[in-house]
Amino acid sequence: MPISWKRKASAMRLRVNFGWFWTYFSPGMLVSLALCGVLVWLLRLQKVGTEPAWALGFGGLIVSALIARSQCQDKCMNWEKAFSRLDVGWGLNHRLVSALQGVGDWPMVPDAKIPLKVKSGFFLAPLLLGALFLSSAWYLPLPPERSTLDTTRMEPPDWKTLEALADELEEQDLVEEDATQALKREVEQLRQKPMEEWYDPSTLEATDRLRSRMHRDSERLMQAMNHTSMLLQLADTGRDQLTPGQQQAMQDYLQQMREQMGQGGLQVNENLLQQLREVDLTRLQQIDRAQLQQLEQALMENGEGMEQALVAAGLISMDGDSGMGGISRGGGPTDLSLRDFETSVEPVVPMALDPGSMENARMGDLLEVRDTVHGDERTDPGSIGGAVASEGGSGEVVWDQDVLPAEQKVLKAFFK
Amino acid sequence: MTTETLTEKDLKMTSEKLAQVRRELNQVLFGQEALIDQVVICLLARGHLLLEGLPGLGKTELVRALSQVLGLESKRIQFTPDLLPGDITGNPMLQDVDGERKFIFQPGPLFSQLVLADEINRASPKTQSALLEAMQEHRVTSMGERHTLPEPFFVLATQNPIELEGTYPLPEAQLDRFLFKLHIQAGGADVLQRIVENRQLGEEAKGAEILKPQELQALMQQVKRIYLPEVVSNYIARLVHASHKGESEASKSIKYGASPRAAIGLAAAGRARALMQGRENVSYEDIKAVVVPVLQHRLVLEYHAKLEGLDGSKVAEALVEEVPAHADKLPPVLKEG
The missing domain is CATH 1.10.8.80 (Magnesium chelatase subunit I, C-Terminal domain)
Incomplete structure (x- = not known):
């Protein structure tokens, strides 16, 4: 066989044999590269070295190559088939095949390319896909790292606060145990919700309502005990001066306070309530002074104990504030107004209303009557058919009419 | 399986000789170059030929030209429904030989190198099957005696594709013995013009003898190589x-x-x-x-x-x-x- 023809046939065989090898190899290659890519990605996520992934991918390629090699064995092109394809491709009418068998002479080697073309799409697609797998696994940014702080396991702190309050009230035997147990059950119900829902708005809202209700009931009970203690003190000191009518009024008020202490979410302990039920202020002379003072003292201690428990639970502060209440929302008080002459004003610290001013008030009491009209209502806009007749002067009206004299004085001093 | 291949010189001479044959045939039958090539191929391959075509397209003329160009003896048999096998193969005749009466086989028209079986599908199946042995084994058997046909032996049969009434389609076994079946197509206007210009009614076209029967047989031997x-x-x-x-x-x-x-x-x-x-x-x-x-x-x-x-x-x-x-x-x- 002339060497020139052998080269041509070798080129033909090489292309066809490699084509078959590639056909069988490319699926295995793709699977290996895809697995390698996934493993690289996982190892990157774990922040460990990716060498095992590359080794696995390389191993997969070798195994795929060996399998492809064995699969394409029977499809490999022999010399006769190679020359037959050259014969047909170059229109030689099987002269090459005949010459290979010793029939006739070898023709001249034509100056033409091997009559085979590579389908670049079929050839390149697996390569590009494999490269895409690997480059994606290697270059794609990792997802943002999760916080190492396991927030999902931290329950809202108010639950502990409320449970501590219930324990404190139970320990001091200040209230009926049913109420504290009910509080604990409600907290436990919230805790039983899935961890993912512990900080949901609904859960936080329920916690806030529980806390508000506890705060309200505690204050009501504490207030009732304080009032009752003061009432008993008043009765004790005025034992000899009180008229029967005054004694009856005091007895009525005591009855009201007893009811208040025996109802609601928190009830005073049954022993104390029973002792109070035995007190009849209309027969003040017959009541033992020591017993009355002991009762007064017990009420006062209970009230103080409850106050301490509320302070400890953070529901009220030591200076008598009623707490900031619930969830703080919003950006808080503004530092400065927009008016030019107020730019030097220092930030105003908001002050809670003093609940002491309401100490003697009862529900429905009329506290103050003020004869005033809002400036906007008093100002005649003077508008006819949309035309503005007055530029308004409501600011002055507010200054003159709606600000109290004491406030006017302070403001005038400030702006002077 | 042949072991000896042809030399380039042999091939050149053969192809030139065959080209002459085709040229000569093309001088007789105008516009049928492809058909003539196929006919020559069929004969070189020792095959029998079934020609199908309308009347007047030159089937008989082709056979006659072939016999002239190839130097073969030819006979024409017009197949008809009443044709008997003995009419084509030959019959034993009772003859007086040296005072003794004997059946002497009288060869029929089949004993020829080139037989034109015209309108073969008009003969009865019995007569058609009489051709089987002759075509396959190149011999005829009569009264137990085998009579070898002359070599080379070719059957060129024709059949008319449009007249089906009174015809007997050839059975598959018979068809299988024809190497080629060819259709003769009518030529175009230019072919007709050539025919009109070169032919006279009643005059037969004559082709020159290019090959002798022995040369043809030698060529057929070369085919095997x-x-x-x-x-x-x-x-x-x-x-x-x-x-x-x-x-x-x-x-x-x-x-x-x-x-x-x-x-x-x-x-x-x-x-x-x-x-x-x-x-x-x-x-x-x-x-x-x-x-x-x-x-x-x-x-x-x-x-x-x-x-x-x-x-x-x-x-x-x-x-x-x-x-x-x-x-x-x-x-x-x-x-x-």
């Missing part, structure tokens, strides 16, 4: 195999596929074509060129295929179209070109 590559014989086998039921898409139209005799015929015809073209080996192209004349009369079509207007030639073409020349497929990443 043409090399048939393994890839080509594989192609022939796949083609014939694909004609069988369920072996290809085209075979859905075929009731009975081609016989092994067809495969042998394809190889022989391919060799003859290669020799005619001056080549020492057969190629795919040689086989493709002779598939239709070799297979078209051997394929028994399904009834639905006939209803769809298909015939043997169209199904044979479909087979060529469907069966790839190369036995091995190319991988998907490669294409020819």
